[in-house]
Amino acid sequence: MAKIISMHSFRGGTGKSNMTANVATLLAAEGQRVGVVDTDIQSPGIHVLFGMNQETMSRSLNDYLWGRCEIGAAAYDVTSSLEDGLAGRVFLIPSSSDASDIARVMRDGYDVALLNQGVRELMRELELDALIIDTHPGLNEETLLSIAICEALAIVLRPDQQDYEGTSVAVSVARKLGVPRMVLVVNNNPAAFDSAEVKERVENAYQCEVAAVLPHSDELMILSSRGIFALRYPHHPVTALYRQVAACLTA
Amino acid sequence: MSEVSASILVVDDDQINRMVLAHDLEQEGHRVTAVEDGGSALEALRDGRFDVVLLDVLMPELDGYETLAQIERNEKLRHVPVIMVSALEDIESVVRCIELGAADYLPKPFDPVLLRARINGCLTKKRLHDLELEYIEQVGHVVDAATAVENGSFTAESLDAVAARDDALGRLARVFRRMAREVTAREQALKQEVAQLRIEIDAGRAATQLAEITETDYFQDLLRKAHELRERPE
Ligand SMILES: Nc1ncnc2c1ncn2[C@@H]1O[C@H](COP(=O)(O)OP(=O)(O)OP(=O)(O)O)[C@@H](O)[C@H]1O
Ligand SMILES: [Mg+2]
Numbered sequence: 001m002a003k004i005i006s007m008h009s010f011r012g013g014t015g016k017s018n019m020t021a022n023v024a025t026l027l028a029a030e031g032q033r034v035g036v037v038d039t040d041i042q043s044p045g046i047h048v049l050f051g052m053n054q055e056t057m058s059r060s061l062n063d064y065l066w067g068r069c070e071i072g073a074a075a076y077d078v079t080s081s082l083e084d085g086l087a088g089r090v091f092l093i094p095s096s097s098d099a100s101d102i103a104r105v106m107r108d109g110y111d112v113a114l115l116n117q118g119v120r121e122l123m124r125e126l127e128l129d130a131l132i133i134d135t136h137p138g139l140n141e142e143t144l145l146s147i148a149i150c151e152a153l154a155i156v157l158r159p160d161q162q163d164y165e166g167t168s169v170a171v172s173v174a175r176k177l178g179v180p181r182m183v184l185v186v187n188n189n190p191a192a193f194d195s196a197e198v199k200e201r202v203e204n205a206y207q208c209e210v211a212a213v214l215p216h217s218d219e220l221m222i223l224s225s226r227g228i229f230a231l232r233y234p235h236h237p238v239t240a241l242y243r244q245v246a247a248c249l250t251a
Numbered sequence: 252m253s254e255v256s257a258s259i260l261v262v263d264d265d266q267i268n269r270m271v272l273a274h275d276l277e278q279e280g281h282r283v284t285a286v287e288d289g290g291s292a293l294e295a296l297r298d299g300r301f302d303v304v305l306l307d308v309l310m311p312e313l314d315g316y317e318t319l320a321q322i323e324r325n326e327k328l329r330h331v332p333v334i335m336v337s338a339l340e341d342i343e344s345v346v347r348c349i350e351l352g353a354a355d356y357l358p359k360p361f362d363p364v365l366l367r368a369r370i371n372g373c374l375t376k377k378r379l380h381d382l383e384l385e386y387i388e389q390v391g392h393v394v395d396a397a398t399a400v401e402n403g404s405f406t407a408e409s410l411d412a413v414a415a416r417d418d419a420l421g422r423l424a425r426v427f428r429r430m431a432r433e434v435t436a437r438e439q440a441l442k443q444e445v446a447q448l449r450i451e452i453d454a455g456r457a458a459t460q461l462a463e464i465t466e467t468d469y470f471q472d473l474l475r476k477a478h479e480l481r482e483r484p485e
Contacts, residue, residue, distance in 0.1 A: 161451065165457050
């Protein structure tokens with residue numbers, strides 16, 4: 001059965017979407033069929049990494065959640081936008097970045113349970129090996145649901161005081177929900193911080209495995225989500241760390 | 252007296268010639284070592300530091316040509332200028348010596364004025380050459396320093412000699428040394444920051460936040476269903 005992986009962070013802007021897109025692509029490069037669902041309905045973004053925009057998105061997760069279409073109709077095979085000859089496939093279920101759609105979600109909400117059904121349908125219909133959920137930061141209902149249904153959870157944090165407390169709440173919530181496998185990923189580690197040292201301290205503080213400590217990377221920052229880093233820089237140390245995270249989450 | 256006092260090696264098999272040359276040169280304020288054959292000359296050159304060699308062409312055993320050739324073949328001796336001294340007037344001999352690497356040629360009998368001019372000319376050239384060598388060596392120190400900065404073994408003192416120069420290279424070394432010191436200081440400050448990297452979590456506040464989330468009906472419902480949600484076979 002496919003593995004549901006949730007990519008989460010307590011705070012926004014920690015690098016979840018880049019992590020999700022790169023992990024998905026690296027798994028596809030190994031031949032897996034991977035689904036990516038953008039459940040960050042309030043501030044969607046991962047479609048940009050896969051070269052999509054509002055115009056190329058005729059259906060989105062929103063349409064499914066509002067009963068306008070089947071979830072499969074909102075799934076885009078983005079493999080061809082990635083790299084020629086990628087062994088596996090990547091399917092993206094984007095969220096609408098249309099301002100009025102976002103406003104409607106904020107106002108009316110949606111039936112969170114539908115999300116779970118949708119995820120199941122996708123896995124069956126697209127014969128997925130893995131499905132990665134790029135969540136909205138914080139711990140709102142859909143994020144709690146994605147934590148509750150996943151088999152593996154990655155919580156991304158930066159070595160920043162602002163991230164520490166919320167991350168501990170997220171870790172506790174995930175433990176209560178009995179997530180079978182949970183790892184932390186430290187992202188944007190400044191060059192001056194020794195990564196082994198950071199890993200040790202974070203593991204001690206949360207009593208939770210750290211899958212990788214990714215350094216701050218100027219190349220990644222300059223790429224500014226215009227593409228998949230791992231494809232652009234296949235031999236970069238950050239790519240090796242994304243691969244490490246992928247391996248950790250699918251082990 | 253010459254402007255600079257030099258250390259000069261006189262090589263001549265004729266004792267009178269040696270004495271005359273030594274006398275003239277000492278009068279000029281130079282220090283003179285006199286030897287009587289090529290072998291002793293090479294030995295003296297290997298043991299001591301000389302600024303100029305006055306080398307007789309015709310000598311028994313190791314003659315001036317062969318001695319000159321050996322000096323020029325030797326990496327360490329090559330830079331010492333050699334003035335060939337000979338009664339030979341033929342131009343061919345002069346050409347041969349110059350081709351072998353001699354710096355100049357002095358005919359016998361010695362004309363003291365010509366002797367002084369040749370010696371001074373050679374000394375000036377050698378001084379320039381020495382300066383050039385020193386310059387290249389010191390540029391090497393700056394390059395070494397750059398490598399040391401990269402592999403973290405830089406010590407500011409390693410550039411002291413170059414930094415003391417009052418030319419552009421000296422300025423380069425001083426600016427480089429200052430920048431390297433600044434980088435080191437910044438790195439050290441950051442290292443100290445890392446040592447202070449502490450993950451501070453207010454347990455009470457975190458517990459309150461956790462309770463706010465987990466005590467909702469939604470969460471309780473999710474909790475009941477979580478196991479089933481995950482296990483549900485497709
Ligand atoms: N290791 C890194 N080094 C440098 N820049 C990074 C790194 N990781 C992510 N970034 C940059 O940080 C920004 C935010 O990344 P991303 O959109 O992946 O975060 P996010 O957690 O999904 O944000 P949001 O919460 O808004 O969805 C992007 O511009 C990305 O290029
Ligand atoms: Mg995002």
